[in-house]
Amino acid sequence: MTLVDAQLLADLHYWYAREARLLDERRYDLWLETVDAAIRYQVPTRYFTAQADITDFGAWTVDRELAQASDVLLIDDDHAGISKRIERLQSGMAWAEMPPSITRRIVSNIEPGEAQEDGGIEVFSALLAFKSRGPDERSFLTAQRRDLLLPADGDFRLRRRLVIIDDTVLMGENLSIVL
Amino acid sequence: MDARHDLIERSVAPDASWIRPDIFSDEALYRLEQERIFGRCWLLLGHESQLPEPGSFFRTHMGEEPILVTRTLEGEVRAFLNLCRHRGAQLCHEDRGVAKSFNCRYHGWAYACDGKLLAAPGEQQLYYGELDREEWGLIRVAQVESYKGLVFGNFDPDAPPLADYLGNMAWYLDILLDRRAGGTELLGVQRWRIPANWKIVAENHVGDEYHVGFTHGSQLTRPIESRAAPAPLAREIRPELGHGIGVDIIPEDLSPGERGGFDEEVNEYLRSIAGEMTERLGEMRPRLFPIHGLVFPTLGMVPILNSIRVVHPKGPNEIELWSYCMVDRDAPKRVKEILVQRSVSAFGPAGSFEQDDSANWTGVTRNTAGHQARKHRLNLSMGLGHEGEVDGLRGEVGLTASDINQRGFYLRWVQEMTGGPA
Numbered sequence: 001m002t003l004v005d006a007q008l009l010a011d012l013h014y015w016y017a018r019e020a021r022l023l024d025e026r027r028y029d030l031w032l033e034t035v036d037a038a039i040r041y042q043v044p045t046r047y048f049t050a051q052a053d054i055t056d057f058g059a060w061t062v063d064r065e066l067a068q069a070s071d072v073l074l075i076d077d078d079h080a081g082i083s084k085r086i087e088r089l090q091s092g093m094a095w096a097e098m099p100p101s102i103t104r105r106i107v108s109n110i111e112p113g114e115a116q117e118d119g120g121i122e123v124f125s126a127l128l129a130f131k132s133r134g135p136d137e138r139s140f141l142t143a144q145r146r147d148l149l150l151p152a153d154g155d156f157r158l159r160r161r162l163v164i165i166d167d168t169v170l171m172g173e174n175l176s177i178v179l
Numbered sequence: 180m181d182a183r184h185d186l187i188e189r190s191v192a193p194d195a196s197w198i199r200p201d202i203f204s205d206e207a208l209y210r211l212e213q214e215r216i217f218g219r220c221w222l223l224l225g226h227e228s229q230l231p232e233p234g235s236f237f238r239t240h241m242g243e244e245p246i247l248v249t250r251t252l253e254g255e256v257r258a259f260l261n262l263c264r265h266r267g268a269q270l271c272h273e274d275r276g277v278a279k280s281f282n283c284r285y286h287g288w289a290y291a292c293d294g295k296l297l298a299a300p301g302e303q304q305l306y307y308g309e310l311d312r313e314e315w316g317l318i319r320v321a322q323v324e325s326y327k328g329l330v331f332g333n334f335d336p337d338a339p340p341l342a343d344y345l346g347n348m349a350w351y352l353d354i355l356l357d358r359r360a361g362g363t364e365l366l367g368v369q370r371w372r373i374p375a376n377w378k379i380v381a382e383n384h385v386g387d388e389y390h391v392g393f394t395h396g397s398q399l400t401r402p403i404e405s406r407a408a409p410a411p412l413a414r415e416i417r418p419e420l421g422h423g424i425g426v427d428i429i430p431e432d433l434s435p436g437e438r439g440g441f442d443e444e445v446n447e448y449l450r451s452i453a454g455e456m457t458e459r460l461g462e463m464r465p466r467l468f469p470i471h472g473l474v475f476p477t478l479g480m481v482p483i484l485n486s487i488r489v490v491h492p493k494g495p496n497e498i499e500l501w502s503y504c505m506v507d508r509d510a511p512k513r514v515k516e517i518l519v520q521r522s523v524s525a526f527g528p529a530g531s532f533e534q535d536d537s538a539n540w541t542g543v544t545r546n547t548a549g550h551q552a553r554k555h556r557l558n559l560s561m562g563l564g565h566e567g568e569v570d571g572l573r574g575e576v577g578l579t580a581s582d583i584n585q586r587g588f589y590l591r592w593v594q595e596m597t598g599g600p601a
Contacts, residue, residue: 072367093396175529
């Protein structure tokens with residue numbers, strides 16, 4: 001185990017708490033300011049996958065369960081895509097979010113990974129997202145986020161986000177909120 | 180005539196100009212659908228491209244039944260109930276992959292990719308060598324047939340061949356499936372649950388252009404006054420047999436790419452295959468741009484966004500939607516990527532269009548279930564009596580929008596549901 005810079009960890013905790021609050025409060029314009037212009041935001045499909053062919057479990061990865069490069073994802077947005085997603089939520093005609101869902105994002109297990117060559121930091125975290133549209137439409141999902149954050153003016157910008165949902169069949173009608 | 184028969188006939192007007200909400204929530208009707216619709220109709224299993232080599236397999240459903248689809252060592256596609264013949268344990272637990280055999284984890288019975296029982300532990304000592312392997316192979320789906328890459332299954336050994344079942348719909352499906360010599364491939368799948376009855380989803384695919392201007396208002400830029408006017412170059416088509424498709428008729432001065440609003444890279448690809456399309460499909464069909472459609476009962480499609488989907492019922496109030504992207508197999512990699520990304524941004528659980536669809540379907544299912552709501556009829560009359568024909572098109576034709584295809588869907592439903600035991 002490598003020791004973690006306590007200041008970095010504190011900075012990351014603060015950044016993720018603020019991000020979750022902005023999204024839960026639907027301050028999408030402020031949230032977009034935390035997103036880098038070169039963002040890639042992806043949510044892959046996931047499959048129950050054989051283990052029988054694995055002899056070396058050191059080589060096991062969750063990635064084996066995820067959609068491969070040429071496959072279909074659940075979300076595959078660049079900056080224009082994510083901006084359109086936000087515009088839609090603000091259009092007044094995104095009926096799946098009219099009135100807006102009540103949400104709570106709990107972000108935990110924040111773990112800085114490798115520092116990248118361009119100064120970016122890979123960050124793993126766990127997400128619990130709750131969405132309520134009244135007593136008949138309540139859903140939870142949990143996921144791993146694998147982010148790449150770029151330090152910028154004493155802050156971070158989100159350059160890459162891979163959200164690995166902990167289900168193969170998504171429950172809860174749709175994915176109408178930002179994860 | 181039993182009570183169920185009365186309920187069926189009471190649920191849909193003789194001309195299908197109305198339906199009753201019971202059709203979306205009644206438990207007895209739903210049970211009967213499993214027997215008479217999902218037990219007798221041709222249902223999409225998947226695509227040959229999902230089974231690239233001998234031993235390839237994937238799991239899916241036919242109605243509520245869990246199904247295992249395999250490619251045998253001889254290259255044939257087969258489908259089975261995904262259960263062991265010994266005690267009925269679930270046989271295959273992986274979503275997809277390649278296997279030499281399927282071994283039940285309960286007592287160890289092993290089956291070949293063609294469904295034959297290969298071995299049971301203790302065959303000689305415990306079964307005294309008396310277990311008949313031939314008799315105890317996997318339970319096969321009675322009929323499996325492909326139509327130009329798409330693989331269908333049917334539980335009914337007496338069901339008509341797939342080509343007869345598709346009828347005139349095949350002529351339209353060819354615009355997607357047969358436009359290139361290399362055919363198509365299916366990518367995906369996105370899977371998600373929606374608390375909705377399967378028929379409200381199916382009827383949306385078969386013919387509902389009316390909802391587009393309102394449900395999908397967040398995605399449209401044209402003025403709201405124009406959204407309920409008949410689209411001059413689009414038609415809803417009821418080929419026959421409960422299937423339906425909506426097409427745009429591409430004007431002479433536009434290329435298909437321009438009509439579809441694709442990126443230039445895709446337009447260039449479409450221009451490059453125009454000659455091949457005309458050679459394979461004739462002059463008329465390359466000028467038809469399929470927008471949406473349904474092969475009865477549950478194979479939906481939104482071809483303008485490369486989306487192919489199956490509505491798997493999970494009870495009267497629940498579906499599991501499986502959504503794939505279908506692309507020309509020989510299209511350049513970059514073109515496939517653009518089309519897939521475009522599809523995913525609009526369709527699927529996070530799609531800018533489909534999020535709002537699922538909200539509607541859920542609302543219909545929930546809010547029509549009440550005792551009071553079920554006393555009243557729901558309107559399906561748009562364009563009734565104004566169905567016509569168009570030179571060169573196969574089947575009856577209505578305006579975009581019209582309920583012509585939804586009426587065809589529900590009339591086929593009544594026909595299947597009242598057909599009695601096969």
